Structure formats: structure tokens, C-alpha cells
Amino acid sequence: MMSKIAVYKYGFLGLLVIAIISALYLGAYDFSDSVPGILSTYFQTQEHSSDSYVLIELRIPRILMAIFTGAGLAICGTSLQGLFKNPLASPDLIGITSGAVLFAAVTIVLGSAFMHHLPPFFRYALLSIMAFIGSLLTMIFVYRMATTNGKTNILILLLSGVAITALTGAVTGFLTYLSTEEELRNLTFWSLGSLAGANWWKVCIVGIFVTIGSLILLKKGKTLNALMLGEKEAAHLGFDIEKNKRQIIVIVAFMVGSIVAFNGTIAFIGLVIPYILRFIFKSNYNILLPLSMILGAVVLLIADTISRIIVSPAELPIGILTALMGAPVFISILINYKRKM
Amino acid sequence: MKKYITVLAVAVALMACNKKETTNTTTDVVENQKEQNQKMVSLNGAVTETLAALGATDQIVGVDVTSTYPEDLKSKTTDLGHVRSITAESILSLKPTVVFATSKDINPTLNEQLKKAGVELVVIDQEYSVDGTKKLITEVANQLNKQDYQPLIHNIDNQLKAVKPFEKKPKVLFIYARGAGNLMVAGKETPLHNMIELAGAENAAATLTDFKPLTPEALLTNNPDVILMFDSGLQSLGGAEGLLKVEGIAATNAAKNNKIITMDGQLLSGFGPRLGEAVVELNTKLNK
Numbered sequence: 001m002m003s004k005i006a007v008y009k010y011g012f013l014g015l016l017v018i019a020i021i022s023a024l025y026l027g028a029y030d031f032s033d034s035v036p037g038i039l040s041t042y043f044q045t046q047e048h049s050s051d052s053y054v055l056i057e058l059r060i061p062r063i064l065m066a067i068f069t070g071a072g073l074a075i076c077g078t079s080l081q082g083l084f085k086n087p088l089a090s091p092d093l094i095g096i097t098s099g100a101v102l103f104a105a106v107t108i109v110l111g112s113a114f115m116h117h118l119p120p121f122f123r124y125a126l127l128s129i130m131a132f133i134g135s136l137l138t139m140i141f142v143y144r145m146a147t148t149n150g151k152t153n154i155l156i157l158l159l160s161g162v163a164i165t166a167l168t169g170a171v172t173g174f175l176t177y178l179s180t181e182e183e184l185r186n187l188t189f190w191s192l193g194s195l196a197g198a199n200w201w202k203v204c205i206v207g208i209f210v211t212i213g214s215l216i217l218l219k220k221g222k223t224l225n226a227l228m229l230g231e232k233e234a235a236h237l238g239f240d241i242e243k244n245k246r247q248i249i250v251i252v253a254f255m256v257g258s259i260v261a262f263n264g265t266i267a268f269i270g271l272v273i274p275y276i277l278r279f280i281f282k283s284n285y286n287i288l289l290p291l292s293m294i295l296g297a298v299v300l301l302i303a304d305t306i307s308r309i310i311v312s313p314a315e316l317p318i319g320i321l322t323a324l325m326g327a328p329v330f331i332s333i334l335i336n337y338k339r340k341m
Numbered sequence: 342m343k344k345y346i347t348v349l350a351v352a353v354a355l356m357a358c359n360k361k362e363t364t365n366t367t368t369d370v371v372e373n374q375k376e377q378n379q380k381m382v383s384l385n386g387a388v389t390e391t392l393a394a395l396g397a398t399d400q401i402v403g404v405d406v407t408s409t410y411p412e413d414l415k416s417k418t419t420d421l422g423h424v425r426s427i428t429a430e431s432i433l434s435l436k437p438t439v440v441f442a443t444s445k446d447i448n449p450t451l452n453e454q455l456k457k458a459g460v461e462l463v464v465i466d467q468e469y470s471v472d473g474t475k476k477l478i479t480e481v482a483n484q485l486n487k488q489d490y491q492p493l494i495h496n497i498d499n500q501l502k503a504v505k506p507f508e509k510k511p512k513v514l515f516i517y518a519r520g521a522g523n524l525m526v527a528g529k530e531t532p533l534h535n536m537i538e539l540a541g542a543e544n545a546a547a548t549l550t551d552f553k554p555l556t557p558e559a560l561l562t563n564n565p566d567v568i569l570m571f572d573s574g575l576q577s578l579g580g581a582e583g584l585l586k587v588e589g590i591a592a593t594n595a596a597k598n599n600k601i602i603t604m605d606g607q608l609l610s611g612f613g614p615r616l617g618e619a620v621v622e623l624n625t626k627l628n629k
Contacts, residue, residue, distance in 0.1 A: 029434035050433050053458035058430050196428055197450055313431030314422045 074296025077270025
């Protein structure tokens with residue numbers, strides 16, 4: 001008899017495998033060969049056919065990007081909810097993604113003169129680092145605004161998020177008037193997110209950021225559990241609360257920054273995934289952190305695959321889908337929550 | 342379990358980083374055979390018209406949203422939508438041998454992806470002038486190895502002779518509309534500015550550059566004698582009545598003298614092989 005946790009864990013992993021296989025085969029382009037066949041041909045000849053190009057340069061990086069992004073946003077959302085001791089905290093609602101967008105957009109416009117001369121790895125790394133600085137500054141600002149004596153006022157927290165989001169919208173809007181920079185012309189990219197630009201370089205960078213960040217955050221389960229008792233109590237239990245808080249803030253900013261720099265704002269994942277899991281497992285962060293990663297990856301990969309095929313040959317911005325998936329779930333959870341009160 | 346997942350993720354990421362950049366080698370095909378088997382995607386209306394005028398209609402498999410002429414083309418080909426939102430995969434799904442685009446339309450990412458996928462990409466620098474159109478026709482014809490493109494060029498020159506000059510140049514304002522809340526006027530460095538000048542008139546918004554939002558004050562400062570719009574643009578406002586409801590329009594000379602003219606969008610702004618025809622039509626409508 002497997003434990004409930006194991007059942008869910010393997011269930012989610014099974015879903016992830018199914019989602020990956022489906023995503024490989026679904027899309028506007030029809031392969032003339034099987035996926036293993038295309039791969040083996042490519043590795044023998046080392047030359048791209050249309051088939052191998054679509055598979056290796058477009059679909060696989062995009063699938064990996066969806067997995068890293070979904071997992072990263074979900075674990076960040078879970079950590080923030082633990083940190084602020086409030087289930088409404090998530091990177092998009094409290095403005096961290098907006099802060100990252102702001103700095104990424106400014107970097108693209110101001111850096112357009114010299115960005116082209118950098119090798120891709122440095123170009124993407126610079127963009128990530130700038131977005132990281134943006135999300136870190138926002139995070140510190142929001143935290144300072146909303147927290148007094150270790151108590152977080154959720155109203156101030158959400159309103160700070162609204163303020164930062166409004167500011168970002170204004171500045172990015174202004175930048176699009178200033179520049180003819182291709183990536184900024186398309187404001188929907190930043191506001192509704194898209195994984196369409198995924199390539200191996202971007203996947204590497206996001207993968208590295210998300211992997212390192214997650215390894216650190218996954219160890220924070222005990223601390224977050226202790227935090228639910230209150231800061232003083234947690235300190236009495238022997239946790240270095242201030243140090244842990246600082247670490248979580250920096251790591252979340254670090255992950256959200258790199259994700260947003262390449263994919264824009266993908267809403268709701270960081271809010272809804274931990275919410276669903278909390279419904280099943282209550283607030284045990286030792287379980288929530290790893291499971292939110294797997295479920296986040298599954299949900300985002302499914303959403304991205306749908307966005308690629310639903311209006312084929314065109315594409316829907318993925319933010320529309322995550323909001324469509326997320327909002328009803330969120331509302332139903334709220335209704336249940338209200339009944340329990 | 343956690344460790345396995347993360348180790349796996351790191352491994353995949355590192356493997357990806359080590360991937361060798363591959364180069365494409367395009368195989369040389371015998372030229373005349375090439376013409377028979379070409380599958381073309383055109384991401385620009387003027388290029389599509391040129392391909393059709395050169396007799397390559399049957400080889401076009403996909404077009405963008407601006408490719409509205411010849412009219413029966415859309416039913417035979419796949420409409421890929423707006424050029425800014427077209428993805429590499431949707432183009433590649435048509436298995437084209439060559440993709441035509443103009444440099445201002447195609448975004449760098451798509452450009453790079455198509456090149457890497459081994460599809461021949463022909464990027465044309467489109468200039469909105471008579472010479473620019475001739476150059477575009479020549480470039481497309483060279484791509485198709487067609488020698489008989491001169492008639493298209495002569496045709497433009499012959500048609501342009503029919504333009505009647507004005508004693509006093511009318512001030513024409515082009516308004517781009519997608520519903521009443523979204524009105525732009527065409528300043529300098531737009532195809533519309535050049536069209537108005539080719540037709541012997543003056544652009545009322547020549548003080549501006551590019552497309553700028555229409556404001557009532559700017560409208561009256563450059564009080565236009567004629568308002569020019571796309572057929573579809575005027576329809577989106579609900580016809581001339583709808584346009585007159587827009588703040589400031591009713592006070593212009595154009596509205597007072599009932600000089601609101603419309604033309605087909607692609608014909609007026611495309612700068613394709615029908616350029617001569619378009620200039621003459623505009624000139625005739627202004628002379629009425």
C-alpha cells in the first residue's frame with residue numbers, strides 16, 4: 001500500500017511523461033518519420049532536415065522550457081506563500097514578475113546598441129541578471145512595505161504588487177514608443193507570456209537558474225513549516241529565521257527573473273498550483289515544495305501544447321490559457337474555502 | 342526522488358549546452374527542375390502579387406494576411422495570419438522550399454530559425470517608391486529565374502503617364518482605422534505618404550513621421566481637403582457617417598466638401614506590380 005504522497009507523486013510524474021510525449025508529437029508540423037527515427041537520422045548525419053529541425057530546435061527546447069518554467073514558478077509561489085504566511089502571495093500578484101519585466105525591457109532598449117555583439121550566452125545571461133535585479137528590488141520593496149514586526153499585511157502586500165505592476169506597464173508602454181526594438185513592439189509578449197522563443201541557450205540558462213534555486217528551496221520545507229507557528233516560535237525551535245527569509249527572497253527573485261526575461265509574464269501558475277496541493281495535503285511544506293514543482297511542470301506543459309495547437313497554424317499567448325485554467329480553479333477553491341469558514 | 346529529478350534536469354541542461362552547432366548544407370538542384378518543384382511561402386502582399394504576376398501562383402503554398410490579391414489565392418493556399426505572429430513551425434509545416442519576406446516584416450528570431458531549418462529565405466528590402474517596386478519585381482523574378490519580367494515594369498511606367506497634375510495640390514490626410522477607438526494618421530516615411538505624392542497631391546500630415554494617433558487639434562492644424570482611407574477602415578467606423586462622428590472630423594474642409602475617398606488597402610499601400618494602377622485610381626478619385 002503506497003502512501004498518499006507517493007501515489008500523487010508518481011501520478012503527477014506519469015502525467016508529465018504523457019504530456020511530454022504528446023507535446024513532442026502535437027503541433028502544426030507533421031513529421032514524416034517517428035521521433036526516435038528522426039533523432040537517430042540526425043545523430044548519424046549531423047545535418048538538419050526540416051523534421052529534425054522542428055523536433056530538436058523548436059519542440060524539445062520548448063518542452064524543456066515549459067517544464068523548467070512551470071516547476072520554477074510553482075515552487076516560487078509555494079515558497080512565497082510560506083514566507084508571507086498567506087495563500088494569496090504569488091510572484092505575479094505581488095509584482096515580482098512586473099519588476100523583472102521592467103528591467104528586462106529597459107535592458108533590451110538601452111542595450112540594443114551593444115547587445116548584438118555579445119555571444120548569445122552572455123546576451124541571455126545579461127538579460128537574466130538584469131531581470132533578477134528587477135525582481136529582487138521589487139521583492140525587497142514589497143517585503144519592507146508589507147511586513148512590520150514579522151507580521152505581513154496581505155492588503156499592503158497585494159496593493160504594492162498593483163502599484164509595481166502599474167508602474168511597469170507605464171514604463172514598458174513608453175519604451176515601445178521610444179524604440180523600434182522588435183521584441184518590445186510586441187507588448188503582449190510581456191503581458192501574456194510566450195514560450196515560443198525558446199532555444200537551447202535560453203533553456204540552459206533558465207534550467208541552471210531553476211535547478212540551483214530549487215535545490216535550495218526544497219530544503220526549506222522544515223523552516224516554512226516552523227514559520228507557520230510564528231517567527232518567535234520558529235526561532236525558539238532553533239531556526240535562523242532572518243537568514244532563511246533572506247535566502248528565500250533572493251532565490252525567488254533569481255528564478256523569477258530568469259524565467260520572466262525569456263518568457264514574459266505567465267500568470268496564475270505560482271498561485272494555483274500550491275493552492276490545489278494545499279487542498280490535498282494541508283500546509284506541509286515538505287510535501288508541497290517538491291510536488292508543486294512536478295505539478296507546475298505538468299500544467300504549464302499541457303497549457304503550452306494547447307496554445308500551440310488550438311488555433312494552428314497561429315498560436316495563442318500562453319498567459320491567456322494559464323489564466324483560463326487558473327482562474328476557475330482559483331474561484332472554486334475560494335468557494336470551498338468560504339464554506340469551511 | 343527529489344534528487345533524481347534535479348540531477349536529471351541538470352544532466353539534460355548540460356547535455357543541451359554541449360550540443361554542437363550544426364551547419365546546413367543545401368543540396369544543389371538542377372535549375373530548371375527547381376522551378377517545377379518549388380513550394381513557396383510569401384509573407385508580404387506585394388511579393389505575393391509579384392509571384393502571381395510572374396505566373397508562379399500554383400507554387401504558392403502559404404501566404405500572410407496582407408496577401409489579398411489575386412482574390413482567389415486565399416482559397417488555394419494556407420493563410421498563416423499576421424506576419425508578426427507567424428511561427429517557424431507553422432511555416433515549416435507547409436514544407437516550403439523557399440520563403441519570401443521583406444526585411445521590415447520578418448522578426449530576427451524567425452529569420453534565424455528558418456535559415457537554420459535549411460529553408461531558403463529571400464529577404465527583400467522593400468522601398469515604397471516606383472524604383473523600389475521595380476527593384477522588388479526584378480529581385481523576385483531573378484529568384485524564379487524568370488527573364489520576362491520587363492512587361493510588368495513597363496506597365497507601371499505606362500500607367501503612371503495617365504496621372505493628371507493638379508493646379509493646386511489638394512492636402513490629403515490618410516486615416517488608418519481599426520474601429521473608432523484606434524485612429525492613426527500617416528506621416529512621412531509611410532507608404533501612404535509616398536502614394537499621395539505620386540498621385541500629385543500633398544500629405545496633410547507631412548509634419549509627422551510614421552503613423553501617429555489622430556488628435557482633433559492636429560487634424561484642424563493640418564486641415565485636409567481630402568480624407569483618404571482603406572475600404573476596410575471606413576467600414577470599421579460604420580461608413581462615412583461614423584467617420585463624421587469622430588471628434589474634429591466634421592469641421593475639416595474634407596468633410597464640408599464631402600471629399601472622403603477610400604481604396605482597397607493592399608492596392609493603395611502595397612507598392613506591388615499594381616502600383617501604376619493604384620496611383621492612377623487615387624489621382625482620378627482626387628480629381629473628381
